[in-house]
Amino acid sequence: MPTVVSGIRSTGNLHLGNYFGAVKNFVEMQHHHDTYFFIADLHSLTTHPTPEHLYANVRQVLAEYLACGIDPEKATVFIQSDVPEVAELYLLLNMNAYLGELERTTSFKEKARKHPDNVNAGLLTYPVLMAADIIIHKAHLVPVGKDQEQNLEMGRTFARRFNRMYNVELFPIPRPYVFEGQDMVKIPGLDGSGKMGKSEGNAISLADAPGVIRKKVMKAVTDSGPTIPNQQKPEVIQNLFTLLDVVSTPDVVAHFDLQYNNCSIRYGDLKKQLAEDIIKFNTPIRERIESLLADEAYLSKVAKLGAEKARASASRTLKEVREVIGIKKFY
Numbered sequence: 001m002p003t004v005v006s007g008i009r010s011t012g013n014l015h016l017g018n019y020f021g022a023v024k025n026f027v028e029m030q031h032h033h034d035t036y037f038f039i040a041d042l043h044s045l046t047t048h049p050t051p052e053h054l055y056a057n058v059r060q061v062l063a064e065y066l067a068c069g070i071d072p073e074k075a076t077v078f079i080q081s082d083v084p085e086v087a088e089l090y091l092l093l094n095m096n097a098y099l100g101e102l103e104r105t106t107s108f109k110e111k112a113r114k115h116p117d118n119v120n121a122g123l124l125t126y127p128v129l130m131a132a133d134i135i136i137h138k139a140h141l142v143p144v145g146k147d148q149e150q151n152l153e154m155g156r157t158f159a160r161r162f163n164r165m166y167n168v169e170l171f172p173i174p175r176p177y178v179f180e181g182q183d184m185v186k187i188p189g190l191d192g193s194g195k196m197g198k199s200e201g202n203a204i205s206l207a208d209a210p211g212v213i214r215k216k217v218m219k220a221v222t223d224s225g226p227t228i229p230n231q232q233k234p235e236v237i238q239n240l241f242t243l244l245d246v247v248s249t250p251d252v253v254a255h256f257d258l259q260y261n262n263c264s265i266r267y268g269d270l271k272k273q274l275a276e277d278i279i280k281f282n283t284p285i286r287e288r289i290e291s292l293l294a295d296e297a298y299l300s301k302v303a304k305l306g307a308e309k310a311r312a313s314a315s316r317t318l319k320e321v322r323e324v325i326g327i328k329k330f331y
Ligand code: TRP
Pocket: 005, 006, 007, 008, 009, 040, 043, 129, 130, 133, 134, 142, 143, 144, 148, 151
């Protein structure tokens, strides 16, 4: 059975984009693969969260993963920092990760440009830690979105480099798992600026209360309305329809589509419907998130089970790595 590893940074609540872009597929994959899904709390340290925030965010994302249907009996669900073997492999991989290639990474350049006052080494070596996350479980497949493709490509390079350097085939070269068609819906943000993302401030969280959802949707950017029958929808309008597509029934989508095409659409009506349908979709998930967050004993049991399973796999690989490198015990 192929091994799958993927993680999400613990910078806060999962939003609809995370759900339809990744988590929904994680839930599907856990039935047919040996899956490892983790919360990348170490990665989130590049932006220096306070201890309180770090802890609260990890807890929140753990509850959200579970509320979405990731089953800790099927998948290995764990918190990155519970597996210290990852940090050791990261250190070892760093010896063969070169400044030039790290500096050329798009995500590094972008973050350095946006936050010139915080260009730290953790940011620079982010892809190395990500590679360690993946190859420590000898992953074959990594479900990632477009924005993580280059990081994964670097992971492939580090795995290949290690194998070649020591003339071993210790690490399989992980391949990106690309969701196709219907399965990989790119959820737009509500501000007409492209993708839904937490840092973009245009996201609807799975945990958002109905009132918050209504407010966010009603504020979504639109235009002044169609004037020519059947005209092409501009991006801001297409975005609303894309959201409608994932949460509403086909007849609702067809209804507004028709109205758009005969120029009788009132965006206020569309938004009201969209808000209610998002609420309908989110409510059962939000309720599960809330009850999970209230169940300290269960969360702790899940985290412990995940940590044990992940450490068993990670320490097997790390033992081989140490041997190959020549780190041997004198006692
Ligand atoms: N970099 C990923 C993100 O920003 C999170 C991540 C960390 C990850 N380690 C990973 C994803 C390993 C896949 C595999 O969302």
